[in-house]
Amino acid sequence: MDDRAELRRLTEVLTGPESSPGQWFAASAALYELFLRISGFNEKEEAFRRDVQMPSGKALGPVWAAFCLKDAIRTRIFLRGILKALEAARHRFPGTPIHVLYAGCGPFATLMLPLVPLLKENSAVFTLLDVWPENVQSVKRLIDAFQAESFVREIAVADAVRYRIDPNGRAHVLVMELLQAGLSKEPQVAALANLAPQLLPGGIVLPERIRVNAGLLHPGKDMRRMTDPDWAGQDVFRLLEPGFTLTADPDDWQSFLRGEERIIHLPANRDPAYNRLCLFTALQVYENECVETWESALTQPLLLKNLEEPPQATGIALRYECGVAPGFRFRLL
Ligand SMILES: C[S@@+](CC[C@H](N)C(=O)[O-])C[C@H]1O[C@@H](n2cnc3c(N)ncnc32)[C@H](O)[C@@H]1O
Known part of the structure; x- marks a missing residue:
């Protein structure tokens, strides 16, 4: 099976209505290994284990950001939620690809790449941000390898708390998981306060609540x-x-x-x-x-x-x- 077919198979297991919790955990672990192999991301690098202190909170070291994929129920629910939100956005904004701003993509763009095999051409286009250059480079290698360029508008090293959206290309959907339990340590609140008002009117923010x-x-x-x-x-x-x-x-x-x-x-x-x-x-x-x-x-x-x-x-x-x-x-x- 080629890598793109394997990506589709694992996403279908991870997001499917019939699969069991054991299968979700196995699929997320297998997706992790697939992304690790294809991106060449070095999970042994000590420097990628250190969090970076930003004025608005911590940015997890890339190794820990990559591990988030294995938080299987979280990953499943986000992917299912994003698929539903894309469907809703298509009704709200007919006739145009849905522009998704994905802030804090980590090294694997976990909340975007698994969905690529399920998306129709021209249905969605993503802007991806992360403060770590290594994450952005890793995501670029994955996008190349999975031939997902047509779903990408921009991939940038940027701080989600200060980022200004191009006013001619405002997004329909914002996806962000810059958080830990109790909204502690990471900048979800500050990034939401910056980015949510920059969406198009009627835009959708995930998590919703x-x-x-x-x-x-x-x-x-x-x-x-x-x-x-x-x-x-x-x-x-x-x-x-x-x-x-x-x-x-x-x-x-x-x-x-x-x-x-x-x-x-x-x-x-x-x-x-x-x-x-x-x-x-x-x-x-x-x-x-x-x-x-x-x-x-x-x-x-x-x-x-x-x-x-x-x-x-x-x-x-x-x-x-x-x-x-x-x-x-x-x-x-
Ligand atoms: C909890 S991880 C989530 C990774 C991935 N999106 C996922 O859901 O599996 C958060 C990511 O956001 C990035 N990040 C943290 N603060 C940021 C900021 N102010 N601007 C942009 N990215 C940020 C971190 O570098 C890390 O890659």
Whole structure:
């Protein structure tokens, strides 16, 4: 089987409605090996393991950005969401190829290249950005090897937080995964604030919605969840309101930029077994394509504090901070 046929086969497994979770993981690992071999990307290079500190957060070293592909459920849901968003954009903007701005493409353009065998000629064209020149070079080699040039408008070394879109070629769709659990460390918020307003009116941003809530985790139930395959238990954690929601709506991302503080009360009659105060992240990539708690590295709960008995706090004040170390900050009330 030639490489392009293999790419199609693996994408169909990874995105297909019938395949099993085991098959998604095997397909994403095989895609990783395929891209590694064809791009010649050197995953042993020490310099590619170091993150780069940008004014708006960290840019992962290329080795770690490449590994994101193996976060199989995340990759599956993003690819399925992008396919659906392209379909929706075709209805919204008929008669023109859909221009997708893909910020933070990493060395494998993981959220674009696997889709190429499924796209019709002239249906979509991508602008790809990354701050690492090595990532851009690796993606150029892959585009050549898979003869995907007709789907590429531009590949550039650029900072997504400052990038200005050519006003004559504004994009219909923005795809970006510059994030970690709790929107910490990486510049998703700052990049969204820069790029979303530059899309064409009616443009689509993916992920559509990122929700972060404080919540209380039951460590005993969490242990059973991890160790007992027969346990169908639920109610392992309880989310607290109000949460934070990041979308392309300026009201949402501006409240992150302003660092607006929200007061979250702990329930007065709370079950003391729910004693881990955590941040919970969930992604709605597009419509019903969602990545829920524990399904990805991006949606692992982040521990804020072990709560003591008798309770030392009635609640927390939570706010987001942009800058070199983006993330949520909290204080006990
Ligand atoms: C989490 S990785 C995701 C890689 C790939 N898109 C995927 O989903 O598998 C984020 C990528 O964004 C790039 N990046 C981080 N900050 C950036 C910025 N300010 N502008 C452009 N690219 C950035 C990193 O270099 C890295 O390649």
